[in-house]
Amino acid sequence: xxxxxxxxxxxxxxxxxxxxxxxxxxxxxxxxxxxxxxxxxxxxxxxxxxxxxxxxxxxxxxxxxxxxxxxxxxxxxxxxxxxxxxxxxxxxxxxxxxxxxxxxxxxxxxxxxxxxxxxxxxxxxxxxxxxxxxxxxxxxxxxxxxxxxxx
Amino acid sequence: xxxxxxxxxxxxxxxxxxxxxxxxxxxxxxxxxxxxxxxxxxxxxxxxxxxxxxxxxxxxxxxxxxxxxxxxxxxxxxxxxxxxxxxxxxxxxxxxxxxxxxxxxxxxxxxxxxxxxxxxxxxxxxxxxxxxxxxxxxxxxxxxxxxxxxxxxxxxxxxxxxxxxxxxxxxxxxxxxxxxxxxxxxxxxxxxxxxxxxxxxxxxxxxxxxxxxxxxxxxxxxxxxxxxxxxxxxxxxxxxxxxxxxxxxxxxxxxxxxxxxxxxxx
Numbered sequence: 001x002x003x004x005x006x007x008x009x010x011x012x013x014x015x016x017x018x019x020x021x022x023x024x025x026x027x028x029x030x031x032x033x034x035x036x037x038x039x040x041x042x043x044x045x046x047x048x049x050x051x052x053x054x055x056x057x058x059x060x061x062x063x064x065x066x067x068x069x070x071x072x073x074x075x076x077x078x079x080x081x082x083x084x085x086x087x088x089x090x091x092x093x094x095x096x097x098x099x100x101x102x103x104x105x106x107x108x109x110x111x112x113x114x115x116x117x118x119x120x121x122x123x124x125x126x127x128x129x130x131x132x133x134x135x136x137x138x139x140x141x142x143x144x145x146x147x148x149x150x151x
Numbered sequence: 152x153x154x155x156x157x158x159x160x161x162x163x164x165x166x167x168x169x170x171x172x173x174x175x176x177x178x179x180x181x182x183x184x185x186x187x188x189x190x191x192x193x194x195x196x197x198x199x200x201x202x203x204x205x206x207x208x209x210x211x212x213x214x215x216x217x218x219x220x221x222x223x224x225x226x227x228x229x230x231x232x233x234x235x236x237x238x239x240x241x242x243x244x245x246x247x248x249x250x251x252x253x254x255x256x257x258x259x260x261x262x263x264x265x266x267x268x269x270x271x272x273x274x275x276x277x278x279x280x281x282x283x284x285x286x287x288x289x290x291x292x293x294x295x296x297x298x299x300x301x302x303x304x305x306x307x308x309x310x311x312x313x314x315x316x317x318x319x320x321x322x323x324x325x326x327x328x329x330x331x332x333x334x335x336x337x338x339x340x341x342x343x344x345x346x347x348x349x350x351x352x353x354x355x356x357x358x359x360x361x362x363x364x365x366x367x368x369x370x371x372x373x374x375x376x377x378x379x380x381x382x383x384x385x386x387x388x389x390x391x392x393x394x395x396x397x398x399x400x401x402x403x404x405x406x407x408x409x410x411x412x413x414x415x416x417x
Binding site for chain 2: 004007015019071072074075078079081082085087088090091093094097
């Protein structure tokens with residue numbers, strides 16, 4: 001019984017902290033996206049056809065690693081059994097991807113366009129054994145070529 | 152122009168905010184749906200294993216029961232040396248035992264039943280799977296009259312007669328193996344919850360067994376002594392010695408003494 005009580009207390013705490021952190025993160029992501037909406041433009045295409053003179057070309061990258069909380073892990077371990085959408089991890093993936101792209105764009109604030117952008121994800125603890133204590137962590141890296149035009 | 156741009160940007164951002172990548176359900180809703188699913192599943196498993204055990208054990212012959220019991224239990228070391236006081240208690244208990252046996256024809260076939268005293272100070276009495284009934288010293292010191300002792304003894308015998316020990320063992324084996332075969336709760340936390348749910352189900356079951364045994368003991372002492380005064384007195388003794396808050400008994404293998412008195416009075 002003591003175990004159960006402890007788990008419930010931890011669940012309540014981690015749900016509260018987790019959702020506050022997530023809410024704040026989404027809010028910040030949105031603010032930063034608003035700030036960057038003009039520049040630089042992001043494109044997945046390789047080719048850039050423009051008449052403008054190019055001043056600078058460089059590689060830019062952004063990385064983000066986001067971890068799930070106890071509550072999310074708990075819910076997902078039941079989801080494992082029944083199957084279906086892992087709702088609790090969808091927001092993790094989304095946060096990680098948007099954060100990584102934002103960081104990439106922020107590192108190229110001076111640039112006009114980032115071409116050939118690639119987004120990749122990786123498991124941080126990619127150990128082979130699917131032991132029980134694996135924390136769900138998402139790391140996303142976004143990289144591309146930032147191009148600045150001559151003004 | 153600038154305003155127009157802003158409007159446009161805002162709209163664009165709204166599109167970003169209306170996120171298709173995150174399902175629009177809250178985690179907490181998801182949590183409750185899944186927990187409910189798990190609870191229903193475990194209750195189902197418990198129900199089925201109860202049912203199977205009931206059919207299986209009720210049809211089992213006494214000889215098979217003895218075989219299983221000898222497999223389950225091990226004989227403790229040589230007979231303990233009883234003091235004079237304990238010897239007197241033992242004699243009294245054996246006399247009561249005979250009275251109870253003569254009261255119920257069905258009990259005659261249980262040859263393995265015998266009474267022992269353990270030097271424990273706690274107030275307790277229990278029966279081992281091989282039919283050895285133990286009274287603790289603390290229990291014997293607190294029992295005042297013969298019908299109180301008879302109630303306790305009849306209660307333990309009722310457990311044996313109902314095959315409660317085999318039923319709960321069989322039930323645990325069936326349920327826990329089903330849970331692990333299903334691979335339910337692959338996470339540590341999930342496992343903890345699963346077993347806790349199972350435990351609560353088990354407690355309810357155990358309480359039900361106690362109530363059934365109480366009923367039997369109640370009937371028995373009514374037949375022998377004419378009233379169930381002893382039972383009520385006994386539970387009052389327990390209640391005085393426990394001093395536990397009422398809610399604790401929801402998480403206990405036994406119902407609270409007050410509940411048991413109420414049930415007896417009915």
